[in-house]
Amino acid sequence: MTRNNLFYAQSGGVTAVINASACGVIETARQHRDKIGKVYAGLNGIVGALNEELIDTNKETAKSIAALRWTPAGAFGSCRYKLRSYAENPKEYERLIDVFRAHNIRYFLYNGGGDSQDTANKVSQLSLEMGFPITCIGVPKTVDNDLPITDNSPGFGSVAKYVAVSIREAGLDVASMCESSTKIFVMEVMGRHAGWIAGAAGLASEQEGEAPHIILFPEIPFNRVKFLRKVNTCVKKFGYCAIVVSEGAQNKDGSFLAATGGTDAFGHAQLGGVAPYIANMIKDELGYKYHWAVADYLQRAARHIASAIDVEQAYAVGKAAVEFSLKGKNSVMPVIVRGNGKKYTWHIGEAKLSDVANVEKVMPRDYISRDGFQITDKARNYFSPLIQGEDYPPFKNGIPQYTRLKKVLEKKKLKKWKAS
Amino acid sequence: MTRNNLFYAQSGGVTAVINASACGVIETARQHRDKIGKVYAGLNGIVGALNEELIDTNKETAKSIAALRWTPAGAFGSCRYKLRSYAENPKEYERLIDVFRAHNIRYFLYNGGGDSQDTANKVSQLSLEMGFPITCIGVPKTVDNDLPITDNSPGFGSVAKYVAVSIREAGLDVASMCESSTKIFVMEVMGRHAGWIAGAAGLASEQEGEAPHIILFPEIPFNRVKFLRKVNTCVKKFGYCAIVVSEGAQNKDGSFLAATGGTDAFGHAQLGGVAPYIANMIKDELGYKYHWAVADYLQRAARHIASAIDVEQAYAVGKAAVEFSLKGKNSVMPVIVRGNGKKYTWHIGEAKLSDVANVEKVMPRDYISRDGFQITDKARNYFSPLIQGEDYPPFKNGIPQYTRLKKVLEKKKLKKWKAS
Numbered sequence: 001m002t003r004n005n006l007f008y009a010q011s012g013g014v015t016a017v018i019n020a021s022a023c024g025v026i027e028t029a030r031q032h033r034d035k036i037g038k039v040y041a042g043l044n045g046i047v048g049a050l051n052e053e054l055i056d057t058n059k060e061t062a063k064s065i066a067a068l069r070w071t072p073a074g075a076f077g078s079c080r081y082k083l084r085s086y087a088e089n090p091k092e093y094e095r096l097i098d099v100f101r102a103h104n105i106r107y108f109l110y111n112g113g114g115d116s117q118d119t120a121n122k123v124s125q126l127s128l129e130m131g132f133p134i135t136c137i138g139v140p141k142t143v144d145n146d147l148p149i150t151d152n153s154p155g156f157g158s159v160a161k162y163v164a165v166s167i168r169e170a171g172l173d174v175a176s177m178c179e180s181s182t183k184i185f186v187m188e189v190m191g192r193h194a195g196w197i198a199g200a201a202g203l204a205s206e207q208e209g210e211a212p213h214i215i216l217f218p219e220i221p222f223n224r225v226k227f228l229r230k231v232n233t234c235v236k237k238f239g240y241c242a243i244v245v246s247e248g249a250q251n252k253d254g255s256f257l258a259a260t261g262g263t264d265a266f267g268h269a270q271l272g273g274v275a276p277y278i279a280n281m282i283k284d285e286l287g288y289k290y291h292w293a294v295a296d297y298l299q300r301a302a303r304h305i306a307s308a309i310d311v312e313q314a315y316a317v318g319k320a321a322v323e324f325s326l327k328g329k330n331s332v333m334p335v336i337v338r339g340n341g342k343k344y345t346w347h348i349g350e351a352k353l354s355d356v357a358n359v360e361k362v363m364p365r366d367y368i369s370r371d372g373f374q375i376t377d378k379a380r381n382y383f384s385p386l387i388q389g390e391d392y393p394p395f396k397n398g399i400p401q402y403t404r405l406k407k408v409l410e411k412k413k414l415k416k417w418k419a420s
Numbered sequence: 421m422t423r424n425n426l427f428y429a430q431s432g433g434v435t436a437v438i439n440a441s442a443c444g445v446i447e448t449a450r451q452h453r454d455k456i457g458k459v460y461a462g463l464n465g466i467v468g469a470l471n472e473e474l475i476d477t478n479k480e481t482a483k484s485i486a487a488l489r490w491t492p493a494g495a496f497g498s499c500r501y502k503l504r505s506y507a508e509n510p511k512e513y514e515r516l517i518d519v520f521r522a523h524n525i526r527y528f529l530y531n532g533g534g535d536s537q538d539t540a541n542k543v544s545q546l547s548l549e550m551g552f553p554i555t556c557i558g559v560p561k562t563v564d565n566d567l568p569i570t571d572n573s574p575g576f577g578s579v580a581k582y583v584a585v586s587i588r589e590a591g592l593d594v595a596s597m598c599e600s601s602t603k604i605f606v607m608e609v610m611g612r613h614a615g616w617i618a619g620a621a622g623l624a625s626e627q628e629g630e631a632p633h634i635i636l637f638p639e640i641p642f643n644r645v646k647f648l649r650k651v652n653t654c655v656k657k658f659g660y661c662a663i664v665v666s667e668g669a670q671n672k673d674g675s676f677l678a679a680t681g682g683t684d685a686f687g688h689a690q691l692g693g694v695a696p697y698i699a700n701m702i703k704d705e706l707g708y709k710y711h712w713a714v715a716d717y718l719q720r721a722a723r724h725i726a727s728a729i730d731v732e733q734a735y736a737v738g739k740a741a742v743e744f745s746l747k748g749k750n751s752v753m754p755v756i757v758r759g760n761g762k763k764y765t766w767h768i769g770e771a772k773l774s775d776v777a778n779v780e781k782v783m784p785r786d787y788i789s790r791d792g793f794q795i796t797d798k799a800r801n802y803f804s805p806l807i808q809g810e811d812y813p814p815f816k817n818g819i820p821q822y823t824r825l826k827k828v829l830e831k832k833k834l835k836k837w838k839a840s
Contacts, residue, residue, distance in 0.1 A: 014596045016589075044599040072589050074596030081600050164819055169436075169492050169721035172822060176434045176494030179464040180501050185717060204819060275714075276693060293716035294693075297605060301589035304725055307818065387818035398727065398807035399584055399624060402592060 003037035004106035006325070007054070009045045010078040011112030011119075011141075015155030016162075016303040017314035018141050019075045019403075021111050023068035024318025025139070026057050030065075035326055040105065040410060044077035046119070050092065050419070052099050052412045059408040067403035069315060070393035072303035075405055083119050086126060093126050095417055101132045102413040107325045111139040111318075114147060117333055118357035124331045137321045138333030138353050141314075143300045145196035148359040149351040150335035152386050154317055155300070157310030160200030161387035162302040163189050163244070166295065168204035171211020171242045174291070178240035184231070184282050184290035185211075188275035190299060191246045194362045195219050197299075198246035200383045202375035211242030213373075216278070218248035219363050220372035222257055228285050230373055235288060245274050304400055308389025313346065320348045344385035423457035424526035426745070427474070429465045430498040431532030431539075431561075435575030436582075436723040437734035438561050439495045439823075441531050443488035444738025445559070446477050450485075455746055460525065460830060464497035465532075466539070470512065470839070472519050472832045479828040487823035489735060490813035492723035495825055503539050506546060513546050515837055521552050522833045527745045531559040531738075534567060537753060538777035544751045557741045558753030558773050561734075563720045565616035568779040569771040570755035572806050574737055575720070577730030580620030581807035582722040583609050583664070586715065588624035591631020591662045594711070598660035604651070604702050604710035605631075608695035610719060611666045614782045615639050617719075618666035620803045622795035631662030633793075636698070638668035639783050640792035642677055648705050650793055655708060665694050724820055728809025733766065740768045764805035 008025050010018055022041070029036045041055040042048030048055070055076055057065070068075055083092050100108065110120040117138040124136035140147050145156035167187055174185040191197040195217030202215055213234045216222065234241035249257045258277040275292040283290055313336055320334035331353045339345030367379035375383070393400040428445050430438055442461070449456045461475040462468030468475070475496055477485070488495055503512050520528065530540040537558040544556035560567055565576035587607055594605040611617040615637030622635055633654045636642065654661035669677045678694035695712040703710055733756055740754035751773045759765030787799035795803070813820040 010596070014593055044596075047600060071592070073592035076596075077599060078596045079600040080597065161818055165724050166718050166722075168819060168822070169723060170717040172491070172493035173434055173717045173721040176430070176464075176496075176498045177500070179497060180467060180499040187718075203817075206819075207824075273696065291716050292714070293718050294695075294712070294714045295718065296711050296713035297590040297593045298586050298607075298713050298715065298718075301593040302586075303589060304585050384817055389818065390812070390815055392810070392812070395810055397623075397804055398581055398809065399588060399626075402588070404627075 002104060003035060005038045005040060005104050006036050006107040006109065007040045007042065007049060007100065007105045008109045009042035009049065009111065010074040010076055011045045011110060011116040012078060012080060013143065013300065014074040014078050015141055015143050015300055016072040016158040016306045017155055017311050018111060019068040019071045019073070020311050020314035021139050021141060021154060021318035022075060023065060024315040025109055025322055026065050028319040028322040032322070032326060036107070037104070040103065041076040043407065043409065045079035045081065046083070047079045047081050048077070049096055049099050050417050052414050052417065054103060054410040055407045056410045060405055064403050064405055069311065070303060070391070071402040072301045075403065076407070082115050086122060093123065096123060097127050097130050097132055097134070098414060100134055103410065106134055108134050108136045109139055109321045109325070110136065111141050113142040114356060114358050114360065117353045121331055121353035121357055135325050135330045136353070137324050137329065138356065139317050139321045140333055140335065143197065144191055144194055146194045146360045146362070147356060148361045149356060151338040151346065152336055154310060154314035156196060157307035157386035158302065159190065159197055159299050160383060161307040162299045162305050163197055163201040164203040164387060165305055167201045167212045167242060167244055170293065171204065174240045174242055181289060182291050183235050183240045183288040184243070184279060186243045186245060186275045186279045186290065186292040188245050188247055188292070188294045191218065192248045193218055193360055195246050196363060198244050199363055199367060199375050199379055200387065201244040203380065203383055203387065209238045212244040213238065213241050214243045215373060215375065216243065216245040216249040217363060217368055217372070218246050218250055220368060221252040222249055228282070231282055232286055243278065245278050247274055249274055303393055306391050307387045308391040309386060311391045316348055324350065422524060423455060425458045425460060425524050426456050426527040426529065427460045427462065427469060427520065427525045428529045429462035429469065429531065430494040430496055431465050431530060431536040432498060432500060433563065433720065434494040434498050435561055435563050435720055436492040436578040436726045437575055437731050438531060439488040439491045439493070440731050440734035441559050441561060441574060441738035442495060443485060444735040445529055445742055446485050448739045448742040452742070452746060456527070457524070460523065461496040463827065463829065465499035465501065466503070467499045467501050468497070469516055469519050470837050472834050472837065474523060474830040475827045476830045480825055484823050484825055489731065490723060490811070491822040492721045495823065496827070502535050506542060513543065514550070516543060517547050517550050517552055517554070518834060520554055523830065526554055528554050528556045529559055529741045529745070530556065531561050533562040534776060534778050534780065537773045541751055541773035541777055555745050555750045556773070557744050557749065558776065559737050559741045560753055560755065563617065564611055564614055566614045566780045566782070567776060568781045569776060571758040571766065572756055574730060574734035576616060577727035577806035578722065579610065579617055579719050580803060581727040582719045582725050583617055583621040584623040584807060585725055587621045587632045587662060587664055590713065591624065594660045594662055601709060602711050603655050603660045603708040604663070604699060606663045606665060606695045606699045606710065606712040608665050608667055608693060608712070608714045611638065612668040613638060613780055615666050616783060618664050619783055619787060619795050619799055620807065621664040623800065623803055623807065629658045632664040633658065633661050634663045635793060635795065636663065636665040636669040637783060637788060637792070638666050638670055640788060641672040642669055648702070651702055652706055663698065665698050667694055669694055723813055726811050727807045728811040729806060731811045736768055744770065
């Protein structure tokens with residue numbers, strides 16, 4: 001009997017721990033060689049499947065695969081490419097299934113956010129109709145933490161830890177200099193529609209007066225007057241004011257405070273630059289000297305300061321996805337379920353892809369303080385376990401040693417694909 | 421016999437390891453209680469001496485002082501305040517010496533860059549003339565690495581490590597996404613007049629094609645045509661281009677690139693930052709999608725990823741400054757001397773403050789590749805030892821635990837100081 005092959009793809013914005021999920025997938029699949037033949041990884045995500053560019057992960061050593069656990073970003077390449085609906089572009093889906101059929105791929109593990117789980121769900125349905133049933137399992141991933149059902153999304157804990165550590169450190173810097181120099185520090189963080197990342201930065205403030213003093217959430221419409229008053233009060237009281245602003249911070253009318261103008265492949269507005277916008281506003285209105293930082297990709301790639309629990313969970317969802325496949329489950333995604341006890345515990349649960357697809361989870365209002373500028377204790381209790389523990393990568397010559405894969409492509413069997 | 425007291429002050433922009441120098445000073449002084457009475461630290465640097473705001477470090481526990489070793493920024497407060505010349509404002513110098521006399525301070529240890537060493541030197545001379553001789557010892561510090569004589573400046577190794585680690589991680593991020601998304605990543609780093617920090621980022625590129633592909637140094641006048649050609653070649657060859665730009669990058673006429681006055685996608689005047697300026701230039705000319713990051717204070721405050729050798733050297737110069745004082749040396753500064761062997765070794769040497777004051781050391785031309793966009797092997801050999809080793813702070817609840825000092829002020833003995 002021919003063993004069935006497995007196809008794994010990374011999708012959308014990468015994280016510090018998405019490769020830990022890949023590691024979980026590949027290491028677990030290798031333990032079931034009786035049932036799973038080759039594990040293919042899409043070169044640059046789903047585009048690799050369309051182009052029949054399938055990385056044969058069997059060609060990578062156990063050591064290289066193990067090192068995925070501590071390697072940030074997408075080792076096989078990811079993409080911003082959303083399949084259109086079947087009605088709009090049936091050929092794309094047919095092509096996918098043709099490629100899977102040609103390479104005897106019966107398992108499709110899609111490592112991404114809500115959009116990707118929607119795609120995986122559709123592929124599963126269509127494969128049935130097309131007489132080549134494919135088991136489709138989602139593997140959750142997003143720094144934005146906006147996936148529903150799962151208590152948190154792998155990738156989020158590490159960016160949360162990065163922003164909390166960074167604003168604590170930069171806050172100390174500003175505090176040391178504020179008497180005669182910079183009084184305002186603004187740090188811009190990711191989170192297009194949800195303030196999870198910005199909120200997590202609030203963990204850095206453990207005692208009164210500690211940074212960050214103000215957090216600007218996408219969930220709370222920006223109120224210029226109230227904000228400037230708060231900044232001023234803060235400077236008078238503590239000598240300085242450290243602000244964390246979400247890239248998704250919005251005006252009352254829902255427009256972003258600062259946008260670069262472009263849109264990405266999903267039609268989302270491409271953001272950036274709200275930190276200098278806010279800093280200049282303060283300078284203009286209050287006259288304080290400022291500095292600002294935009295961490296951008298540094299925050300989501302910062303494997304050197306990853307959360308240990310995040311790494312563990314990212315690996316676990318990859319492992320669970322393979323186990324789900326082997327148990328005959330389909331169109332589901334492993335999720336993180338938080339225990340009810342006071343001490344943080346978690347286990348793997350499952351969610352239907354149809355319930356996950358295209359739903360965005362925003363910060364509950366009671367995670368944000370009444371004045372809209374801080375997080376509540378309820379939020380702290382939620383965030384804190386997710387940044388626990390350090391999981392340092394190995395270093396050589398002072399620099400983290402991240403895996404370099406061979407990425408050997410499987411021989412093509414089909415004609416070249418032309419996107420229509 | 422009354423023991424003489426010591427005054428220590430932090431000056432200018434803080435670093436991830438300036439408190440390690442403070443730790444070296446205080447711990448060493450505490451070992452010589454027979455000769456050194458109290459160690460005072462200036463609240464907010466030299467301004468604390470002028471205002472007679474002297475932190476009595478004896479009031480801090482040994483544990484708090486030990487924790488300075490892993491606490492970033494200036495724990496006692498620093499300042500941007502340069503004493504004018506004695507001819508211009510003699511009262512400032514006289515006030516300093518009055519305060520020192522009132523508190524029996526016979527040792528003045530000034531932890532800062534070139535400006536500060538100039539001040540320390542003058543205080544030493546004047547104190548002699550004023551009949552209250554004060555031993556003045558410099559303690560080197562600057563992330564910019566532009567102090568002369570010393571092989572490197574404490575503070576630099578850690579920011580060097582931060583930028584090398586960050587561009588490696590962000591580079592992997594961009595590499596994973598470049599097929600269908602961002603192709604250009606620009607990271608702005610500090611270094612207004614010297615490209616040391618930008619150059620150190622080059623350590624991240626260990627194999628052909630690895631980030632950073634281009635470094636823009638203040639030492640090399642910006643050539644737009646040559647730069648854009650290089651960017652394009654890079655994208656064609658590797659699929660993406662990761663750029664590190666020094667905040668001090670300059671046009672041929674010596675003006676800063678960032679001050680050139682670019683506009684954003686909406687035609688608004690650029691809000692500052694050479695990274696967005698460069699990124700927009702590439703977008704306009706070559707059409708590539710970009711992301712950019714400005715690490716700003718995050719880079720110099722990043723104690724969580726400090727270089728172990730930097731921490732060690734920062735401590736050592738603090739310790740040596742006290743030992744120099746006790747040996748009767750004056751108007752000198754401990755420096756780092758690199759051994760001549762192939763294996764990196766270092767020891768503490770000494771330099772005259774008069775030789776250190778107000779001299780800026782830029783990158784030698786042969787540290788920069790012929791085309792001006794990369795570092796040479798000579799530079800690598802210089803930089804590499806300075807980022808060796810990790811020296812992680814202790815964490816609690818997922819966040820680094822940095823010391824919180826009591827900062828108890830000594831009772832004032834003089835009238836209030838009014839800056840003239």
